[in-house]
Amino acid sequence: MFTYIKLRSPLMSVFLLLVVFSSLTLTTELAWSADTIIETAEQAADATIEKKAAPRMGPSDYRQIGSVSSRAFVWVVAQLHLFLAAFVLAVPLFVTVIEWIGVKTGDQRYDDMAHEFMKVSMTAYSLTALFGGTLAFSLFLLYPTFMAYMMEVFGNQVMVYALLFFLESGVLYIYYYSWYALRYGNKKYVHLSLGVLLNGVGTTLLFVANAWATFMMAPSGVDEAGVVTGGIWDIMRGPLWNPLNLHRFVANIAFGGAVVGAYAGYKMLSARTMAQRAHYDWMGYTSNFIAVLAFLPLPFAGYWLMAEIYAYSQQMGITAMGGILAWLFIVQAVLIGTILLAANYYLWNGMSRCEGSKRYTWLIKYIAVTLVGSFLIWVTPHTLILSAKEIADLGGSHHPLLGPFGIMPAKNIAVNLMLIGTFLSFQLYRRSDKEITVAWAGFGNALMAAIYLVAIANVIFLGVYYGYYTNTVYKVGSSVAQVMSTLIVIIAGVTIDTMMFKGAKNLPVTWGKISNRGVYALFALPIAFTWLMALMGYVRSSVRTHWHVYTVIKDNSTDNFIPNIGYAANMMTVATVAFLILILFIFWVASLSETRQAVPVQKSEQ
Amino acid sequence: METMQDEIIKESGGLPIIVKVLSFMLFMILVFTGIANLLPQVEGQAPKDIKVDLGALTMESYIAMGESIFKGKGTCTLCHNNMGRAPDIPVMDMEATALERLKDPQYKGTAKDSESYFRESMIEPSKFIVAGFGKQGETSTMPIIDKAPIELTEVEMGAVIAYLQAKDGGQPTVELPTDAPAVAEKSAASAEPPKPAETAEAVLTKNGCTACHAVLDSPATIGPELKTIGSRLSKEEIRESIINPSAVIAEGFPPIMPPDFANKMIVKELEMVVDFLYQSKAVDSKNSETKEPEKEVSNENDTPKHTETVPEPETDTESNTEQKGE
């Protein structure tokens, strides 16, 4: 039997965290030093350049290409740039971790897989730059006055961004093309360091660009009229910057994992030998593992971002969650539900790789029922806004029509149960190839089961009691405890398993032994992720309502309204389909380098 | 074992894999798009600037305007509803509530009646925080209504106050606005000759005198100060200095005063300014008599609006622009 060693998951999580933290520290340091450079430059410039107030936008401040809506054009270009950028920033993050695992375990297959992931993302890199350039040009062409103001505010910082981009390109090419030159011994550590550097620069790039978006949502470092009052650091460090940094950083990893998962899934389905199939099955499993692992903490990062939005402006928070955009969260629930169901479905199907999973199959139906039930509660609309007129009457406010399942506490219960259920599937999968041998196995299993049961009871109790019988303050307060319950399950699960797996007997795993239907979950994930990203971009941008820069520059263009969800969905679909085509091109180019034309017959014979 | 690895997988037949995978992905995309398109379609329109014909405004229409601002442009009902984020104003008797709040020992604001209480709540929401919606002394989550992003004008806030006072059968105490908003004034000015200014101060502001001269509140030192001009010049001399500024140049000042005021002022305005300046003697008493009649209603709100409504620049752009830059 040809078996692969499974990823050491706790080890993997620890390294993921390590990479996250090292990049964060590195980033902060870089940002600080960049800040001082810029600030000195600015002090010098201060003497000559007078600070200007934000422009008042008139019809002459907007341009259009023919009859194409400028907003629609920039929307699609920006979205494609973000998709590609998220992908190329995410892949090196987990590639470096996988490379590290390869070094630690001495298993060359990790190294080969890491290299293959990298190969896939290389073509995407130049496409990212192309779309970034197109985005910049279209912004300067279509929104000249607005961009002039943004340049006024961010000043030299944009050149730091450009500089970082050069650095990123350089390190990326060296990292990829030196892979086999620096493969063994001490040279491998040089290569790994390059990987860490690459991720440090990439993450900094992300954070620098995030500052532009968060400045538009919650400007800082400028006064009411938009005159710059602070240094670049005051401008960048707005109230939403760090929440968005964390949210995008984590979401990028989930997104990147899902996309390479589709690559592996496709390669597996079209494999011609069992060895190939086994390799790509393993690669697909790893990608899915990365995507789900990064996805699980995402709701918490989102929670932080929303909390900061509410703290910055309650009005903005309500516009996002309770106003006309409220419907969007029904679509979000559908997408996240799809992601969780697909991830679980893949794990359940994947259990067929291992005989040891027979012990747990009886549990799967309960998890499935919980997931589907929670999913249905989650998508039950919270508010029903019937018409534009009614919106006007209510000032864009809630209009509760549906029963108790439509309101927030029920959704909090549902979401937490879905997360707990997904983690259970995950834990069962990890246990399915192990025979636990520690003496306290009985107690360990009982404790784990008790934690699950009490956590579920706690989530339901908090939701029902505090959610339905008390006021808003308690509802919000108890939802934190609900989230903590879920986190405790995850932390306890990882901790208990790590201790119980000591000296555990490994049961055989047959890679490639998964139904083709199960592999389709790998295609559902990236589609749902891509569309979800576009959807969240729509809400993030829409909460600014009729402002380019919230409270500073009014949007007086013809597109200064929040488009309805159907129009937005069509735009997202355009962007997603275009991305799908680009990704196909990227994968095709990646496989082209492997394809060799056969030597013409007559020459080889003579 | 080796044979297992090298085993060739048979083609499953049917459609090529790429077609199957792509169809599956496109199908999912269509499902998401479909769901989003099935939901109610609502656009979030940017608030439109309300143009009001102040001449035709009655208290009824003012209250109605207040109601539509309360539910629309003001975005008040976003929080003031039955969801518990802020007091549920639509179902409360606000006139009675305001009077209760003023009696509250916790109340530290300066409002004296419901009208000033409502205005204070909009402009300084943190002055008094209603129990259950935060603690006294904290910053209220309520936005400042005359600042971005809501930016209600004085007239619009007055309308909201009228609505709040009247909605439960009370009698609004808000004065109907008489000053046209800036936009309306400007278009009127271009169409027909400007209306004569009502007071000497208005004439001084309108003609941009304060840009160079220390007069009224202006501390400018480009021209001679005019606060005590009555002690130095006679009425005749003052009149002549306005009509023909270069005839006598005050010592130590450049001859830059525009010579065209004679073309711009009407006789009544000129006489008002001359009288006003002549009365501005070294002893004070200058401001009190002229300013007082204007001040009678809601003084602190009236003054800034006044300067805003009067289209001051068109008189003397060339001398004015330079000083304005600072």
Next chain:
Amino acid sequence: MKTLKNWLLSFVIAFALFYLMDHAIMSMQGLPLNIDMTPAQ
């Protein structure tokens, strides 16, 4: 017998853990944990 003890002990630990967590989180936000089901207003 040992199994029963394991389960009892596990549930006691889990209950204590979640009760303390609820209590800590609610009191951190200045809210009481009305475990006796008195209406919290």
